[in-house]
Amino acid sequence: MANNLIIGAGAIGTVFAGYLTAARRPLRVAERSECIDAIARQEHLQIDRITGRPPLRVPKPTLTTDSVPREGDTVFICIKHRDLQALMDSWPEHLPGGVTLIPCLNGIGASRELQLRFPGTHIVTLTIMFNAQLLEPLHARVTARPQILLNTDNKHLLGLFGNSGVDVRRADGTAAAWGKLLINLANGICALTNTTFKDLLTQPLLGRCFVALLDEATEILNQAGISFQLPVALPYPVYRLFLLHGGPLPWWVGKLRNNMSAGSYPSMVADLRRGHTTEVRQLNGEITHLAASLGSQAPRNQLIVELIEQRHGQAQHDFLSPSELAALLL
Known part of the structure; x- marks a missing residue:
């Protein structure tokens, strides 16, 4: 079954996991084995919001150390650029069919590198228009209104976050x-x-x-x-x-x-x-x-x-x- 995979449980990964869970989307979160125990000890996922609204608290998502995409997965890559090469090296030469890669890294280079490495895979550029901080495992603070731009006209992707609180807008090109x-x-x-x-x-x-x-x-x-x-x-x-x-x-x-x-x-x-x-x-x-x-x-x-x-x-x-x-x- 098509699923959503978040790779990296840092600030952005935690925020996306929280809102996707709030939108009732099937989800698993992949993290390195040396980090997974601290994350697994948390009872729930929480996002503090500075807007005066109460924190968003949702059940802990499914955790895994397996970061390899499965058939039909939508993959949010929420890691630092320094870890991108190692992630790509850990994947097979050809990814399963129907996979969509959404790099959530700063800058524009990640999309280019992924496209060169996996030319047959659908890649969507995501631009993050907010700031977040990780307070502890699965506990993040959003310090600006969560808004993202997606360079796609795919209605499924544009609607992934539903009415959870993330403002998703379509971007036309790379401007x-x-x-x-x-x-x-x-x-x-x-x-x-x-x-x-x-x-x-x-x-x-x-x-x-x-x-x-x-x-x-x-x-x-x-x-x-x-x-x-x-x-x-x-x-x-x-x-x-x-x-x-x-x-x-x-x-x-x-x-x-x-x-x-x-x-x-x-x-x-x-x-x-x-x-x-x-x-x-x-x-x-x-x-x-x-x-x-x-x-x-x-x-x-x-x-x-x-x-x-x-x-x-x-x-x-x-x-x-x-x-x-x-x-x-x-």
Whole structure:
């Protein structure tokens, strides 16, 4: 029987598992053997919501260590990019019929890698438009209104979450995915300075650093003829002025529009604190890679990649101040 498989029980995987369970969809969650015992000890799955609504609490989903898709499975890949290669290597050369792969990773590179590895498999791009944090196994906090974009017209996929509380919208092409990647260029700034989204949108120096990365990235995208659609109802020239001269308004708009909390931060912040390998190469690095393919350069985004990758492998306690980062970047 066709089923839904979530690979990875981190923040996003837990959120998707909770809402799919609330929508009464058949589901199993795959996790590594060294993590499965801690997850299995939980009595239920819970998602805390900052909107004032009570937590979403649902029965614990079926757990497994088998991440190989079965015939007809819809597979939500909710892992870090650093683990994607190992996952693909663990699968057979040809996946069963009727499988749909939905990578839920930051950036746009995962869809490309999966398509190259499994050319006969249906792959749907999913763009996550909210932030979530894992508090403990099967217990996550959603720090913005849960919304996703799916690059498909398949009514079954668009309706998977039913009326559970996830706002699912159809995306046309990759413009929305590129637009979200542009917004995610801020993740490296927050990680290097150990700051929140609120800090980014209210501290002028951080805002200037963000705009500098955006200016460089949008120029490269325009050179490549790649369309992008920002997740804000503003064209980029207006959006950049809003960031630079809007004072606290960008924060308040984000807070009201997405129910964002003051303490929310990108997952890259937590990864860098722990010295984990981050996804900076799939975000800022995607811009530098594209620039190189055009015979151009993206030095500001390249600097973010280098500064973060220098810190991989060692827990961080000393972070850059906004003025220190600005001195390097601007």
